[in-house]
Amino acid sequence: MGFFKKKKPEEKSLYEDLKQTKLSLGGKIKKLFSRSNFDTEFYNELEEALVMADVSVETTMELIGLLKKQIEKQKGKITNKDSIQLLETIIESLLPENNFDVDEKKLNIIFVFGVNGVGKTTSIAKLANLLNEQGLSIIIAAADTYRAAAVEQLDIWSQRLGVHCIKHLGKSKPSAVIFDALDAALSRKSQVLIVDTAGRLHNKENLMDELKKLNKIIADKAPEANRYNLLVVDSNTGQNAVQQTKNFNESVGINGVFLSKMDSTAKGGIAVTLAHQMNIPVAFIGTGEKASDIRYFEKNIFVESIFE
Ligand SMILES: Nc1nc2c(ncn2[C@@H]2O[C@H](COP(=O)(O)OP(=O)(O)OP(=O)(O)O)[C@@H](O)[C@H]2O)c(=O)[nH]1
Ligand SMILES: [Mg+2]
The missing domain is CATH 3.40.50.300 (P-loop containing nucleotide triphosphate hydrolases)
Structure with missing residues (x-):
């Protein structure tokens, strides 16, 4: 583990500043997954919710394909809570790890x-x-x-x-x-x-x-x-x-992307699209105009911040 990752303050708290995306996309998803059956209408609405949040059509289709496969495997025995968890895990699996670090012995x-x-x-x-x-x-x-x-x-x-x-x-x-x-x-x-x-x-x-x-x-x-x-x-x-x-x-x-102005968007899905389609990790997100409004991007915290 490099210097930056070791010294980075423990950031286990969720990204509170993503509340617009959480309310919009997270809220829609929660409502959608509270239904009892995963039919065509469910998948169509899920597709719409993701695309509206700036997840590209390509990434959305891949995500939905993977989710469908997993849900079908469980033959209707899956709980709503588990199915959202499944979606979270699939989104995380599509994103490359943040590779930002510094070597303190070098420039x-x-x-x-x-x-x-x-x-x-x-x-x-x-x-x-x-x-x-x-x-x-x-x-x-x-x-x-x-x-x-x-x-x-x-x-x-x-x-x-x-x-x-x-x-x-x-x-x-x-x-x-x-x-x-x-x-x-x-x-x-x-x-x-x-x-x-x-x-x-x-x-x-x-x-x-x-x-x-x-x-x-x-x-x-x-x-x-x-x-x-x-x-x-x-x-x-x-x-x-x-x-x-x-x-x-x-x-x-x-090497990485700094996604700015995440505090002022309800469409946090662009983070997923960029990371997935370009295979370039998001390194940081900007969450305001102050010097302290920066978060080191961790995909699990990002996904949890939107869906939990
Ligand atoms: N809300 C919010 N505003 C931001 C964030 N990052 C930058 N801004 C604002 O966006 C505006 C433009 O920021 P700059 O840093 O000047 O952008 P720039 O890319 O350097 O601009 P140019 O040098 O002109 O190309 C300023 O008003 C910043 O305060 C952010 O994460 N959240
Ligand atoms: Mg500038």
């Missing part, structure tokens, strides 16, 4: 990207806060040089959290900021470098090429570092999140 570089306004900068502040609380030495890099306000936004967070921020005053290029940040992190023997980048549409080729270039600079300049490429996805995005994940993954490779 860990968390490269953060995603489309505009999804919550990248705020999520970086949350992550920096979480890792800072665990005693790791952290540098954050303001490599969104397109908007002056973006540098200022990250700088304000860094002052609030007491972590060092590498930034350029005046006009600069993201590659130049990343170069300086890598120099600083390597010479100070920092344990974590988190890189903020400008929001970019996943279908804009020139912007994706730029991201590729930045990714390569990091790989070339810090070949020994532990790398974690983190895509931030707004959980209100709907099925477009799948396409975003595909494109970013093709360009630079993604």
